[in-house]
Amino acid sequence: MSGIVTPRVALVTGTSSGIGEAVVRHFCSLGHQVLAVDFNPAGQEVAEQAGAAFFQADLTDGEACKAAVSEAVKRFGRVDILVNNAGIQHVSPIEAFPEAKWRQIIDLMLTAPFLLTQAAWPSMRENGWGRIVNIASVHAQVASPGKSAYISAKHGMIGLTKTAALEGGAQGITANAICPAYVKTPLVDNQIADQARLHGMQEQEVIEQIMLKNAAVKRLIEPAEVAELVAYLASDAAGAVTGASWNIDLGWTAQ
Numbered sequence: 488m489s490g491i492v493t494p495r496v497a498l499v500t501g502t503s504s505g506i507g508e509a510v511v512r513h514f515c516s517l518g519h520q521v522l523a524v525d526f527n528p529a530g531q532e533v534a535e536q537a538g539a540a541f542f543q544a545d546l547t548d549g550e551a552c553k554a555a556v557s558e559a560v561k562r563f564g565r566v567d568i569l570v571n572n573a574g575i576q577h578v579s580p581i582e583a584f585p586e587a588k589w590r591q592i593i594d595l596m597l598t599a600p601f602l603l604t605q606a607a608w609p610s611m612r613e614n615g616w617g618r619i620v621n622i623a624s625v626h627a628q629v630a631s632p633g634k635s636a637y638i639s640a641k642h643g644m645i646g647l648t649k650t651a652a653l654e655g656g657a658q659g660i661t662a663n664a665i666c667p668a669y670v671k672t673p674l675v676d677n678q679i680a681d682q683a684r685l686h687g688m689q690e691q692e693v694i695e696q697i698m699l700k701n702a703a704v705k706r707l708i709e710p711a712e713v714a715e716l717v718a719y720l721a722s723d724a725a726g727a728v729t730g731a732s733w734n735i736d737l738g739w740t741a742q
């Protein structure tokens with residue numbers, strides 16, 4: 488991204504690794520003030536290294552979501568940018584899917600983004616400027632077997648994004664979703680190892696034959712590539728862009 492970036496206050500969730508960590512680093516390098524929110528205490532060191540503040544919270548707890556936004560307002564006076572990124576995965580057929588896992592995934596990946604949006608909204612409205620960027624997934628567009636809760640949460644996130652875009656348009660608030668295919672992060676490393684065990688394959692075979700089966704560009708995505716798109720959607724330049732789903736999926740959904 489080129490040009491001068493207006494410094495903003497950003498709250499980013501799920502920041503101890505992967506995409507969230509890359510977003511925190513990139514935002515700090517652009518001069519934004521960042522509150523990094525994660526339940527993993529390892530997020531403290533990641534935040535400190537990047538120059539961000541850290542708030543430890545389990546976002547499956549609604550009160551913790553509200554507390555995270557209050558912390559950003561207390562520290563920095565406002566919230567301009569909200570990046571809903573925290574996520575987990577659980578793979579199991581519907582017939583055997585544990586109810587507790589279903590609820591945990593929906594709480595973290597759909598209810599928390601709603602509650603964080605709700606809590607950050609007054610600050611964005613008062614300033615007449617806000618950017619909500621929801622990290623959804625290619626699995627917000629298409630399904631795969633075994634991932635019912637994840638796919639339901641991500642499809643729901645697109646609905647939340649579109650509704651926030653319609654309600655925020657007159658108030659200077661935009662909302663967009665990013666839909667990546669497989670990104671090189673711990674979440675995917677675990678899936679590669681699981682699938683290799685499950686299918687009796689080498690990890691490289693899992694990547695090539697399962698993860699990149701539908702990809703036109705045959706490689707995993709780098710977290711920094713997603714962070715660049717987040718930064719664009721969170722910028723002044725993207726003021727006319729709202730309610731949209733941005734695929735960064737190696738061509739997966741082009742077929």
Ligand SMILES: NC(=O)c1ccc[n+]([C@@H]2O[C@H](COP(=O)([O-])OP(=O)(O)OC[C@H]3O[C@@H](n4cnc5c(N)ncnc54)[C@H](O)[C@@H]3O)[C@@H](O)[C@H]2O)c1
Nearest residue numbers: 501502503504505506526545546573574624669670672674
């Ligand atoms: N990696 C991919 O291929 C990929 C593809 C599409 C979408 N995504 C989405 O991107 C987002 C980030 O995933 P990632 O791949 O960087 O994974 P990751 O495992 O590296 O990061 C997820 C982060 O969420 C945090 N987290 C988990 N449970 C939490 C909770 N209860 N409260 C607070 N924080 C919690 C973790 O500590 C971690 O920092 C997720 O929403 C994921 O669904 C990832």
